[in-house]
Structures are given as structure tokens and as C-alpha cells.
Amino acid sequence: MTARLRGISPWAVAAGFALVLSGSQAWALAKKGPKIPVGDDPSLKEGSPQLVLIEVSDFQ
């Protein structure tokens, strides 16, 4: 294993790490999440936001 890694360019290793790191963010978007209806629920926004944050709560 070690002998094989010696032949790999450090740049390739760095690129691999970069892919893994960026992939952790992309993974959340690439996966298919459950879809829930929010048509009549109270909403607060300006313009066309990229994300939605849903507060699930009671008031007591």
C-alpha cells in the first residue's frame, strides 16, 4: 500500500482531498430529500431565496 502511494503525485492527493471536501457540501444537495407541502404555512422572505429554513415548534 505504502509502496503504491509513493508513486502518486502530491498534487493528485491534494486534488483528491479538495474533491472530498467540496463533495461533503454537494452531497447534501445531490441526495434526494423528502418533499413536504408548505403551501399554506406562514412564510417570511425577501426576493427569491436559495434555501428554506423551517422552524418546527409550539409556543409553550
Added chain:
Amino acid sequence: MLPQVYEEYVKNGKVELIFLDLPLQMHPRALDAAKAAACAGEQQKFWDMHHQLFANQRALAADDLATYAKELGLDVAAFKSCLSSNRHLAGIRDDVRIVNGLGVYGTPSFLLGRRVPGGDKVEVLDIVKGLPPYAMLKEKLDALLAATPPARSPQRQ
């Protein structure tokens, strides 16, 4: 924490904030409070009532709710009529069914997601159960924002 989210993400158009009801059975006033918020919403004061109720979580009797309605400048007669009609009960129960379907049974919880184009649905990408430190929620929002292309078309308010 939500005021921080509002200042940093909602006000500048990065994040839309939505509220879903999950009145817990262990909280005897929670269902009436949820109805009060929905009734205030009929008069475009949902978020004002939301803040009022959270600021007064130990005072949620019927008289208290009417007092808050008056303080917010609502038509109190219409508000009381709405409350007694129970017309928002089905919607509140729908919320409970939806969040329970995601495995969420406790409050507060937070769902992070994105609008499904052309519809009234949200695709849930992450679920945070309990009240997270703001830094943790910020980290999650920032990571998703960095990986999400800006929305292209206006969405329904």
C-alpha cells in the same frame, strides 16, 4: 436565534423562513396558541403573534391571547371568532402529521431545504432536532448556500 437568522439570511434574500406547528400534548396551551397564531395570520400578523407568544410562553390562557391580539392591533372580535371556529385545527394537525412523518416529534426542530420549482413543496435536505447553537445552524446554512445555485425565478409569497 431566529432574530439572528432573520438579520443574516432572511433580510438579504438568502433564506426563506417558514413555520410549521408541532403543539406537544405535554403542553396544554400549545394548541390554542397555535390556533391564535394562525388566526392572527388571517389579519397578516402571524409573525407578530409568533414573537408575542414566544415572549409570553407562561401566559397563554384565552384572556392572554385576546390581550395580545388587542396589543397587536387586530380586530379582536374577528380573532375570537376565528379561535372559536377551530377552522385552523385541520391545518395544524396536517403540520403535525407531516413533521412526524419526517421522524420529528420534539420542539424546537429545524428543517433545512429548498423549494421544489413550480410548486408549494420543500425538499428537506437536513433536519436539526433541538435548539442548536447559532454557530452550528450558520455552518449548515452557509454550506448549503455555497452548494446551491441562486434561485432564478420569483416565488410565491
